[in-house]
Amino acid sequence: MTFDTEYFNIGYLDSLSYKDTFVHRIDPRVKLIVTFIFILVVVSFPKYELSSLMPFFVYPVFLLTAGDVPIRAIAKKVLFISPFAIFIGIFNPLLDTKVMVTVLGIPITGGWISFFSIIVKFILTVSTALLLIAVTSFPGICEALERLKLPRIFVIQLLFLYRYLFVLLKETLRMVRARDARSFGKRGKEIKTFIRLISVLLLRTLEKAERIYQAMLSRGFRGEIRVSKRHRLKYHDIIFAIFSISIFFLFRNFDVVDYIGEILNRSFR
Amino acid sequence: MSHHIVELKDVYFHYPDRTEALKGISFKILHGESVGIAGANGAGKTTLLLNLNGHLLPTEGEISIGEVPLCKKTRQEIRKKVGFVFQRTDDQLFMPTVYEDVAFGPVNLGLTEAKVDERVRNALEMVGCLHLSSRPPHRLSEGQKKAVAIATVMAMNPDILVMDEPASNLDPKSRRQLINLLRGFEHTKIIASHDLDLILDVCERCIIIKEGRVVADGYTEEILSNETLLEENNLELPLSRQYLHIKQPF
């Protein structure tokens, strides 16, 4: 991705996170924990499980639709990162050539099944992670992390990084555009130019840190920063948590898909 | 009354690399006065301002704010009285939301949560940004950021407001709103700016700094009409003054 596109991508997801829907209003701790459990459960499926993964799409779909997230935003990102998963997973069908199953007369090897299993797991985990940030503001996530007992220094670090990320992105965007305007093809993007560019950026950053520190001092800063706690756990948060986690375990331990498949099978015979 | 005086007595300042920035500055500002500081680039305006807040300390001479002499020990106390609004708002708004930024000062003053809330609301109300309190700063326009930056300082109930180039980067409407806002404040105001029209609108007194020295100190009206003086300092007549003699329409 070019600098430009990445810049606008972050901004876009960030702006989505400030919407106001039912999903956005759920306590960030709950969303964080539920998402994490979701990922754990999905990833816990054995190598050759494919169909049993399907019901899990209900969670990202729920976040997407109830959270008013445009599907293109998520789909584009998932597509963009997929080559990596494909590259790693492609060895499976190449090396694992024992035929496991024959469907409609076509033999399918274990390798292909595990390959698609990886792909599906990949889509599920990546889309859900993106949806998490699309429906939860980043400060909300930080608040959740602090309440979950992560060290405050680290949470403050996250908040400051987030705050100044957009500032630095803008500044750097200008620099990169200026560089690109004067480089033709590969020239200008050499390491030497890069080192100069980034060193200047570093110096500016260090000076900026100095100024911010001064601003903090001028408002009485003495070393402690408080992370504001705006969210309170409500009943519907807990119900959502229990409900989702139960569904995940249900799908994990009972072959719902098979069941439905059997029913369909029989009803069409 | 006396605790609102800003007094500089023969103040010198040089940077670590020996550049002399202030060479013997003296003036006195009384409670409620609105003073503009103008001058060429590099004349020493920003350095002067930074000395007023204790970010820099005079290498010679004395600065007293409300009869308290400025030194390392007293600067934390003095900062409670002197609200400094930086030129770049991004340097000043460092918390995740507007509310938390404005609350930063009061929280550090040790106020109770209820009191902090009161201060924040009042300050945001004052600058007309109460509706922005849960926004993150990077989702504000420059004008809104400037207003919020002022609120962050106002929430500490300072006696003196010091501002460095307040209207830079503002679009005309935001600039006008800022000017109106400043005119409404009763605090002592010290404003460094290239925007001479702003100084004309907001400050009744004007000090011109040249090469670290005061070269003019008096009524804004007079000083900013003195073309020779202005030219000597890389300045021009304020735009609103430049075409006064042209009255006929096209």
Add this chain to the structure above:
Amino acid sequence: MHMADALLSPTVGGALWAGTLGAIIYSAKKLKEKMDEKMIPLMGVLGAFIFVGQMINFTIPGTGSSGHIGGGMLLAILLGPYAAFLVVASVLTIQALFFADGGLLALGANIWNLGIYPCFIGYPLIYRALVKKDKSAKRIIIASVLSVVVGLQLGAFSVILETKLSGITELPFNTFLLIMQPIHLAIGLVEGFVTAGIVNYVRNLRPDIIEDLEGVNGLSSGRSLKKLVIVMAILTVITGGAFSWFASTHPDGLEWTIEKIYGKPEIPEKKNPITENLSKFQGKTAVLPDYSFPAKEEAGKQPSWPAVDAGTSFSGLVGGIMVLVLVVIFGLGIKIIRRYKEKT
């Protein structure tokens, strides 16, 4: 290189998260003890700097392909190991959330792979040792390249180990090794040079800033750091030990290790492949989800996994499609409900 959720098993992912969280808590504690309050805005802005810096591409000489810096070593040089580690962790966290770089489960592994080695091994053991007596530009280049290369090699190797232990991909260990290590050697050389270039440039322009930072990060080669270094060295040895463990063709050893991690009460006879014991049926009745064991491709055996057989697979396929259709309908339903609510 980033790990991805889909390639990790819950056990490996969880273990690395535990390690990373421990390291974060430890670093935070250490930092609090001797931190200058100025570090707070400094760390934040430098985090943003690294984040942004990673987005700028440059062409790698000789190859024509583009690359970007990692930044762990640069941060360690500027901030000291503890602060640098936290900054690396924060950058990766935001990348995981906003870019889905890797994933949330893999985040633990990524922070470990990309943070621990440069900050706690490369920087203190190699860079500082080399730069202590001689701070010339040349020395900085050598120190930087060496420490970055070592850090990246360890990181790359960890990725391979983690993938192997998770057993999701069939990628053969040796192939993976042969791809990863040389690539990261090249990346390390480049990043080492770039890091040194930046440090030297900044030092020339503003020597006061570097000195200032060295004071601010409060890093002292006190006893605590030595202890940490020893712990890290031991960990490296263990990692190396695990490597030789795998290199041997004793799959039983691997199964035994995994069993211990997994905590099964009984260890079946070594002759039986473990996979036969873990049938889908057990998976259904267990409270915690099971996961599969890696296939023993060294022995050339095909996995005797009974999970998918001809009969059930067809209903699986049909069922799977049906479920997807249901999910889509569910989603559309929600959209309609929302639109209705908005109108009223």
